[in-house]
Amino acid sequence: MDKQLEKIRHSASHVLAASIKKIYPQAKLGMGPATEDGFYYDFDNLNIKEEDLKKIENEMEKLVSQNIKFSKKYVTKQEAKKLLKNERYKLELLKELKGKISFYTSGNFSDLCKGPHVKSSKEIGAFKLLRLAGAYWRGDSKNKMLTRIYGTAFKTKKELANYLEILKQAEARNHIKLGKELDLFSFQKESPGVPFFHPKGTIIYNQLLNFLREEYKREGYKEVITPVLYDKSLWETSGHWQHFKNDMFTLKIDNRDFALKPMNCPSHCLIYKESLKSYRELPLRIADFGPLHRNEIKGALVGLTRVRKFSQDDAHIFLTENQIEQEISRLINFTNYVYKKVFNFDYSANLSTRPEKYIGDLKLWNTAEKRLKKSLVDNKIKFNMKKGEGTFYGPKIDFDFKDSFGRLYQLATIQLDFQLPQRFNLTYEGEDGKKHTPVMIHRAIFGAVERFMGILIEQYAGKFPLWLAPVQVKIVTVNDLNKKFAGEVLDKFQKSNVRTELDDRPESIGRKIRDAANLKIPIVITIGDKEVSKKKLAVREENKVSFDLDPEKFIKEVCDRISKKC
């Protein structure tokens, strides 16, 4: 975000706080920063509803139009204490500050604040309050829940209008909303942050896994099924117990510490070790769709995007140093195929290199980075260098994907790891007859399947391509005399493994077509008296209608499109 925009938003949040204090003097101030998308301010002792936002906005408008100046002053901690004597949250923040304490004043409103701010409120070109939310003080669920008001601000009215239009479109595509409307999944209070995939959502989920399983055959991956619960000793070996314990769900079994796995890598190291390995068996590509659990804080849980249980299209590749370059090229091609050819996402890559704190051999790092770079260049992939942003155990390539909406996601990742094979004491017998330590690649194409599915729902606005659609074909009858032929057609589609449903309710044909459209079913076949007498089909797709299609031929065409993932 540019500096001026940040100032505008931060200043808008002060104007918000000033307005609140004017209308609701009893409200207590929490924090009010600028964010990537706008700003917010948290208040205690403020009992308002969405419909009050307009009133608050009007008050803000008044203040902004007065061209109020923002001025900074420094006071001693003692003076600050006095100024904030009625603001218990600010006093808590003050305790952590040292030296001179800075305040910003705008009109009658003064706030403990480092700034920077705009000089005058007229620089706030356009702003809007967006919504209310509950937020724990300092993000800690042990603290009190405050009232958060979200808003946004821009340099110009046009920029704000653009942003609001995007918000509106995004809201129509919101995967949580569509997930409910299309009966794909639900959330239940009994298992916070974990989706319950309903039958239709499960079809999409399983189709995504089956698609990868088919690709895995071609790419030489071998799937395994591993436990969920592991003894602490495993996590100590992998280093998770030392570095990741707070993100894991832990429990005691037989008086020993166990954790639900947050990642699959250690289990795959155990399987690798089960038999002696020769260089001839490498690269060994082990894939796992097992459920992973991470203890995300409750307040951070969002739809399918931030969940506590998920499956990754996780694979670990064990290989020799000499195989790195070829394997990376193969992975780049695989990723390219999945995103570009199948899902039609645009993407760019990032190469993250050795950070300041790293482990392992410097020469190996340099060679590995060179190899990753060469693979990217050879495969003509645009990429940004992120110097020093690799993991401590190895360099990595991340892919940023842009959906049809222009939003960026980091999904696929390819990480080299020189460390875990050593920690698990993995070896292979080389051509020289000696024992060597293999290199390991952690890689995911979708990333978390749940999150990927959320992105797909928004990408397609719920209208899944034929091969993924939970219901691929809906047959609707015009009247009861058409039921017999409709049933025969249904049977033929189902026998060809096309997910097909029949709607022969005594409703109007218009209503039935509308219902199918609301469920975003790709192909709707209408069967009336003419179709029955001719034994032909009328087919609607993407608002186009084709008549007199031969059932057998059309089924073949549909199957063909499904298998080609069109």
Place this chain on the structure above:
Amino acid sequence: MDKQLEKIRHSASHVLAASIKKIYPQAKLGMGPATEDGFYYDFDNLNIKEEDLKKIENEMEKLVSQNIKFSKKYVTKQEAKKLLKNERYKLELLKELKGKISFYTSGNFSDLCKGPHVKSSKEIGAFKLLRLAGAYWRGDSKNKMLTRIYGTAFKTKKELANYLEILKQAEARNHIKLGKELDLFSFQKESPGVPFFHPKGTIIYNQLLNFLREEYKREGYKEVITPVLYDKSLWETSGHWQHFKNDMFTLKIDNRDFALKPMNCPSHCLIYKESLKSYRELPLRIADFGPLHRNEIKGALVGLTRVRKFSQDDAHIFLTENQIEQEISRLINFTNYVYKKVFNFDYSANLSTRPEKYIGDLKLWNTAEKRLKKSLVDNKIKFNMKKGEGTFYGPKIDFDFKDSFGRLYQLATIQLDFQLPQRFNLTYEGEDGKKHTPVMIHRAIFGAVERFMGILIEQYAGKFPLWLAPVQVKIVTVNDLNKKFAGEVLDKFQKSNVRTELDDRPESIGRKIRDAANLKIPIVITIGDKEVSKKKLAVREENKVSFDLDPEKFIKEVCDRISKKC
């Protein structure tokens, strides 16, 4: 077990204890009962190896051949204490006894024992010691580990010989042994009682699930994916917290009690409740292959048979009372198809009726039992009545399956439940426009997939039928000149989705065929110069060799057999 056999085995265990005390006077006596398969005796302070069993057997033989009499006497608790003053485990047992205390004496050996026993040791027709094991005193892992000696005894030498032959055959089929030899799965100390399925085991596992998924399409089941962790409140509603808590793994999250699910039924009730249901939507059949966890005690964990994590081919059917009969018939047919047609198991059924303690309406129970019985009779299923052995929430049908080895397993189950739908307050709108409570059926065909796989491994002695075999076809070359054609054939098989591997190592053809046989691969194709020049295949299957097979035709035949599950 008949009474006489029980006496023989119990007496043999006394003869074992007498022999141990003679050879190892320092050993302390634990318990020594008769079992279904023989007997055991536990000892403390006994440090022996398998090779010592012969010596102990010889000592037992001596005692048995002396026609020792077994005589019973009663003593006071005070006298018993004196007699047992050097046996601390027996003293512990004595504490729990009241009134007259009975002892059995045979020769110089006397033991605290209720009996009954044989009159004379000559009644012990034949016996054998089988193996050593560790066993916690009274089965409690908090107690000391004792040395357990297992043996068996029969009325005649012939019966013993028969039993030992069966044991030998069973050992060759032991799924834990075969699982290792065939690289199907392993166990790791980091996750006790949970199999790590290796790539080949995972193929079988996934084939079993895919087989059911195909059947589910025909049978109208809808698959869902549900969480692993649930708040205590869910288990309180279902009753698991009150009745099953010790069998669940529990943990604290955000200061609330959670448990890893041991069963899927409550999750499916939550999904049912997500939308209003009409009688038109019933029966609603919800299936789930999610991982279940049960806190089995560590000492009870055995291979794939007794595990802490497993998936069931679990489904819950919500239906109206009037639909019970038809649905049960459908389930019986489904079960019959799976076991009789696909897996070739023989079976019989058990109908378990209302127990003394039951909940719900007596009239409903009676109707339901009548309906279950009628379904069994109508479908011509042999069944035993198990009066009073139903669950407290409804009557059930269990199926006992006999493998080719004559061993019985209880796998499939169909349980009516009138209770859970009430506890979860489930309803549907009936034809009368009023709200009704649905009935629920819990049903599994395989039961735990892990256990079922263990049974299949033993049933097939590791030689899986073609459709399940991890590697279906192995191509072996006679010499290096055959590699090119072999590669072409490999490619064709793989493109037809036949799981095929090529063995072109520079080994003898005999060795390569033997290796394939050891891995129990159903079809072995040998390619020598003759095959290359004719572009034909030589195929070995079940020790029969066919020559000059046309590759395309043979691939088609193989694919056809796979799809027909031959």
